[in-house]
Amino acid sequence: MKISCISIDDEPLALDLVEKFIKQTSFLDLKATFDNAIEALTFINKNEIDLIFLDIQMPDLSGMELARIIDGKKGENKPRIIFTTAYNQFAIEGYKVDALDYLLKPYSYEDFLKSTTKAYQYFENKIDSEKSTSDTKADFIFLKVEYQLVKVMLKDIAYVEAYKDYVKVHLNDKPNPLLSLTSLKSMEELLPSEKFMRIHRSYIIALDHIESVSRNTVQIGSATLTISENYKDGFMQFLNKWIA
Structure with a gap:
């Protein structure tokens, strides 16, 4: 299983690091990177994406604002979010928009892999659940x-x-x-x-x-x-x- 993903961060070094880590991870499929949330939102609206690596503190449209927009979308196939930020005070806000995880900068590849493994398990369970509920609904x-x-x-x-x-x-x-x-x-x-x-x-x-x-x-x-x-x-x- 491949998880399609994008990364959004206004810091070039941080964006390069996430891209590097994604390419090291066999089950991730990087579709695009963005240095601002507005361009990313346009892309999200036109493409099916599973997972977003999202910085929070960004100009114009913050990562948390983008997450709220995505969380407000109807349907079960909206992308899930892993926040990547240097600010730990947003953890509760992250749970409010149902984020899968919260990576606190600076983080290592080991931290990244733990977080993305959690995402892999989520999508794997989702596929299994969809298969099991095609004939009967889960109770x-x-x-x-x-x-x-x-x-x-x-x-x-x-x-x-x-x-x-x-x-x-x-x-x-x-x-x-x-x-x-x-x-x-x-x-x-x-x-x-x-x-x-x-x-x-x-x-x-x-x-x-x-x-x-x-x-x-x-x-x-x-x-x-x-x-x-x-x-x-x-x-x-x-x-x-x-x-x-």
């Missing part, structure tokens, strides 16, 4: 919890709650939710829409676990969750199908 997801990936069965999820830079995944029959460093938007894209629905800027619920519905709330277990006006019409369309 589980993996969540980043602390320093590991935790397998969670979909049937066990009661609801998902936004919590600062994290989400809380509340599970049936477990008192404490799983705390995962991701966004509610990413969870909404990950969870199957026939089983889960967003009812509030802070909540995604499992439709199978609804116990009762009042005018503006849903009861799931001991939790009473508000249905906001922005999501009420979509929820009522679902509910009207099942009203006797």
Whole structure:
């Protein structure tokens, strides 16, 4: 498997180093390099790219701004990002845009290889998942919890709650939710829409676990969750199908 990639950095030496490391790595296929994010965005919009090595501090359009634009694109085939930066204070922001990894300058080829191996495993798992779901849909997801990936069965999820830079995944029959460093938007894209629905800027619920519905709330277990006006019409369309 080859991973198509580009590199974006306004520092010539840094850009040359990434290009050198990419060419040393057999599973990477370098398509282009850019010294500014605006030209790179034009290229990304016209070409299918798997992976972007992206500096953060750049003039005109920063790497983080470009990452937010890419993260906002619809569809499952948007490119993934590995940040390459000298500033470690952007790590949390990187997780918010679902970056695969964060390389802190100056980094060695060993650091680069660890990061790109993680990317290779991600794309390999994605291909395997697509193959396995061509006939049947997966009944589980993996969540980043602390320093590991935790397998969670979909049937066990009661609801998902936004919590600062994290989400809380509340599970049936477990008192404490799983705390995962991701966004509610990413969870909404990950969870199957026939089983889960967003009812509030802070909540995604499992439709199978609804116990009762009042005018503006849903009861799931001991939790009473508000249905906001922005999501009420979509929820009522679902509910009207099942009203006797």
